[in-house]
Amino acid sequence: MPERTVEIDIRKDLFGANEEAAAMNAATFKDHGITAIDIMGSVGTGKTQIIEALCDRLKGMYRILMIAGDLATTIDADRVSSHGVDTVQINTRTACHLDARMVRVALNDVDLSLYDLVFIENVGNLICPAGYSLGVDKKVVVVSVTEGPYMVRKHPLTIKRSDMVVINKIDLAEAIGVDVDSLVNDVREVDARIPVYSVSAKSDTGIDRLIEGLGL
Amino acid sequence: MPERTVEIDIRKDLFGANEEAAAMNAATFKDHGITAIDIMGSVGTGKTQIIEALCDRLKGMYRILMIAGDLATTIDADRVSSHGVDTVQINTRTACHLDARMVRVALNDVDLSLYDLVFIENVGNLICPAGYSLGVDKKVVVVSVTEGPYMVRKHPLTIKRSDMVVINKIDLAEAIGVDVDSLVNDVREVDARIPVYSVSAKSDTGIDRLIEGLGL
Numbered sequence: 001m002p003e004r005t006v007e008i009d010i011r012k013d014l015f016g017a018n019e020e021a022a023a024m025n026a027a028t029f030k031d032h033g034i035t036a037i038d039i040m041g042s043v044g045t046g047k048t049q050i051i052e053a054l055c056d057r058l059k060g061m062y063r064i065l066m067i068a069g070d071l072a073t074t075i076d077a078d079r080v081s082s083h084g085v086d087t088v089q090i091n092t093r094t095a096c097h098l099d100a101r102m103v104r105v106a107l108n109d110v111d112l113s114l115y116d117l118v119f120i121e122n123v124g125n126l127i128c129p130a131g132y133s134l135g136v137d138k139k140v141v142v143v144s145v146t147e148g149p150y151m152v153r154k155h156p157l158t159i160k161r162s163d164m165v166v167i168n169k170i171d172l173a174e175a176i177g178v179d180v181d182s183l184v185n186d187v188r189e190v191d192a193r194i195p196v197y198s199v200s201a202k203s204d205t206g207i208d209r210l211i212e213g214l215g216l
Numbered sequence: 217m218p219e220r221t222v223e224i225d226i227r228k229d230l231f232g233a234n235e236e237a238a239a240m241n242a243a244t245f246k247d248h249g250i251t252a253i254d255i256m257g258s259v260g261t262g263k264t265q266i267i268e269a270l271c272d273r274l275k276g277m278y279r280i281l282m283i284a285g286d287l288a289t290t291i292d293a294d295r296v297s298s299h300g301v302d303t304v305q306i307n308t309r310t311a312c313h314l315d316a317r318m319v320r321v322a323l324n325d326v327d328l329s330l331y332d333l334v335f336i337e338n339v340g341n342l343i344c345p346a347g348y349s350l351g352v353d354k355k356v357v358v359v360s361v362t363e364g365p366y367m368v369r370k371h372p373l374t375i376k377r378s379d380m381v382v383i384n385k386i387d388l389a390e391a392i393g394v395d396v397d398s399l400v401n402d403v404r405e406v407d408a409r410i411p412v413y414s415v416s417a418k419s420d421t422g423i424d425r426l427i428e429g430l431g432l
Contacts, residue, residue, distance in 0.1 A: 042258050043342055043370060044363030071343065071373065075366050094373060096312065096343040124370065126259055127287065127312040127341055146362035146392070147260030150291050154259060154340065157287065157310060175391045176362070 002068065002077035002089040018132055021100035025135025028107060029118070036118040037214065038098075038134050040158070041142035042151075043124030046168040048076045049201035050142060050210075051119050055083045057207060058216060062117035067106050069098040069123045076121055086114070097128035100135055117216070126151060130158040138214065144169045145178040152186035159190040164197065164213060171200040234348055237316035241351025244323060245334070251278075252334040253430065254314075254350050256374070257358035258367075259340030262384040264292045265417035266358060266426075267335050271301045273427060278333035283322050285314040285339045292337055302331070313344035316351055333432070342367060346374040354430065360385045361394040368402035375406040380413065380429060387416040 029036045039047050048068075055064055066087045068077040071094065077087035088106045090098065103120060120136060122129040130141070141162040143151050146169055152159060159165060165187050173180050180198050187196045197213055199206030245252045255263050264284075271280055282303045284293040293305035304322045306314060319336060336352060338345040346357070357378040359367050362385055368375060375381060381403050389396050396414050403412050413429055415422035 042260075042363070043367045044258075046364075070370050073366070073370050075370065094347070096341070123343070124367075125312070125341060125343055127339070128344065131310070144362075146360075147258070148262075150289070151259045151340075154286050154289050154291065172391065175388065 002074050002081060002087040018100050021104050022133035022135040025100050025103055025107065027135075028112065029135065029137070032112040032115070034112065034116055034118055035216070036120065036134075036136040038120045038122060038129070038136040038139045039142060040122045040126070040129040040139065040162070041124065041144070041166075042126045042147060045124075045142045045144035045147065046201050047121050047124070047142050048079050050166065050168060050199070050207075051080055051121055052083055053201045053204060053207045054119065054211065054214075054216075055080060055085045057211060058117065059083070059085060062216070063115045064117045064119065065110065065115040067103065067118065067120045069102070069121060071095070071123065086110075092123055096123060096125050097132050098122050098134060099132045103134050126155050126158055130161040138163045140164045140166060140214075142166045142168050143183070145173045145176050145180065145183070148176070149178050149182065152183055152190065156190045159187055159194065162194060164195050166210060167196065167198045168201055170198050170205065171203045231347075234316050237320050238349035238351040241316050241319055241323065243351075244328065245351065245353070248328040248331070250328065250332055250334055251432070252336065252350075252352040254336045254338060254345070254352040254355045255358060256338045256342070256345040256355065256378070257340070257360070258342045258363060261340075261358045261360035261363065262417050263337050263340070263358050264295050266382065266384060266415070266423075267296055267337055268299055269417045269420060269423045270335065270427065270430075270432075271296060271299045273423060274333065274432060275299070275301060278432070279331045280333045280335065281326065281328075281331040283319065283334065283336045285318070285337060287311070287339065302326075308339055312339060312341050313348050314338050314350060315348045319350050342371050342374055346377040354379045356380045356382060356430075358382045358384050359399070361389045361392050361396065361399070364392070365394050365398065368399055368406065372406045375403055375410065378410060380411050382426060383412065383414045384417055386414050386421065387419045 077089035
């Protein structure tokens with residue numbers, strides 16, 4: 001079970017205030033020496049699975065907090081909690097993304113001196129979360145071969161607004177009939193500077209390289 | 217200085233204008249004897265594949281128009297065009313869903329007397345499209361076993377706002393490790409009245425039952 005479940009009323013959140021709240025979050029993270037990473041991507045791409053794999057590797061080295069964003073349920077926070085990591089669940093009810101003020105509400109609710117690494121799992125959605133800064137060090141987008149061959153080409157803005165692309169579930173590429181190299185090339189065509197990591201969180205492939213890429 | 221400053225509740229205004237445009241679209245469809253179906257769901261769930269399968273079956277009986285919504289590319293419209301069906305692509309650039317006004321612009325651009333069945337493939341997103349009426353006869357949400365086991369439970373509002381749920385790619389259920397019956401039960405728990413159809417558009421399974429369910 002997560003440490004807390006925070007219910008957010010989006011009607012109180014104004015779009016224009018997001019950048020301000022993001023800057024405040026960034027300052028808060030910096031003050032506490034915390035590295036914060038926003039993990040975006042559609043439902044079912046394996047964001048939670050990747051966070052679980054990262055936590056298993058990193059929990060001896062970092063004091064980790066995971067903040068999970070979902071419209072409903074505490075499924076993701078519960079999964080990560082079971083790895084011995086503290087979690088906070090944000091339920092956005094109708095909102096299709098986290099914004100900086102929701103994260104601020106969650107941060108105000110925990111003792112940040114207890115942590116030095118925060119994973120924020122955004123609401124499962126390949127589009128909207130990319131438009132909202134949360135004040136993190138890195139925005140990572142997770143795509144999965146199970147999304148088929150077109151998700152990168154169809155979402156160039158999400159890719160451009162990310163600091164890193166993770167292609168997950170490469171173990172299923174053959175069964176699904178999706179070519180991983182061609183997805184990597186699609187990312188390069190959108191922006192050749194964005195690092196791409198191909199992984200299978202399930203079969204624990206590529207996680208060490210991903211950790212290096214994240215600078216952790 | 218302006219004579220007056222009027223404060224607009226953006227969301228109220230957007231939704232209000234959308235309902236008005238949706239009512240106009242509904243009237244336009246009715247005037248032309250057109251059945252219109254909005255097909256929603258995440259990227260890679262097989263919305264286009266299902267429309268292709270439906271077009272192959274139905275193009276002898278109906279004069280079909282397909283309207284495709286995507287942030288970028290004409291991939292989906294191109295695919296459906298190759299089945300000998302007329303298509304219109306809407307590129308929303310940044311918008312995470314179609315709204316009734318976008319559909320209205322598309323409808324104004326074609327001779328509607330040429331059609332009696334319109335499939336609207338919404339932007340690939342399991343959340344936002346459900347909040348916007350387009351003026352259609354039926355809103356169908358496509359989920360796929362490739363989205364994992366939680367997409368229904370995490371998105372009860374999308375399910376509730378749909379007239380039908382289609383579970384696609386059941387041929388991959390075993391490889392992915394997702395139980396189709398359990399997804400069906402999740403839908404029933406959200407709203408027992410919503411019909412659920414399990415299909416594999418790729419292997420042409422369940423398409424005839426789906427067509428019956430759509431009343432076509």
